[in-house]
Amino acid sequence: MAKNLIQFQKGLSFPDFLAQYGTEAQCGDALFGWRWPAGFVCPECGHAExxxxxxxxxxxxxxxxRHQTSVSAGTIVAYTKLP
Ligand SMILES: [Zn+2]
Known part of the structure; x- marks a missing residue:
């Protein structure tokens, strides 16, 4: 039987996942980096001050x-009640 390449692809082990995304602060930092890789840019006015x-x-x-936003605003996790 052929090996399922999707199931056995190299990935992040659970301990490595926890090391990278184990806390809410780490997840917030990751979201911030993905959303604003060159630093914060206001979604309302476009300024990067x-x-x-x-x-x-x-x-x-x-x-x-003075527009207020968050790292999760407008994303799939915007209204989650989970940490
Ligand atoms: Zn602004």
Whole structure:
């Protein structure tokens, strides 16, 4: 029987996954890097002047137009209740 190449493809082991994405902060940092690889760009006004963190992590407020957003806003995980 032929080996299922999808099932046995090289990937991330569970310990490696936990090492990279084991905490909410690591996941937030990963989302931020995927969404804004060159640094924060306001989705409302397009300026890249940075943001002010209103609390520990979310929401973030654009320093130019004061639009508030988050790393998860507009993504598939935007309304999740899970950490
Ligand atoms: Zn803005």
């Amino acid at each position: 940075g943001f002010t963190a209103l609390r520990t992590r979310e929401p973030m407020q654009c320093r130019h137009c």
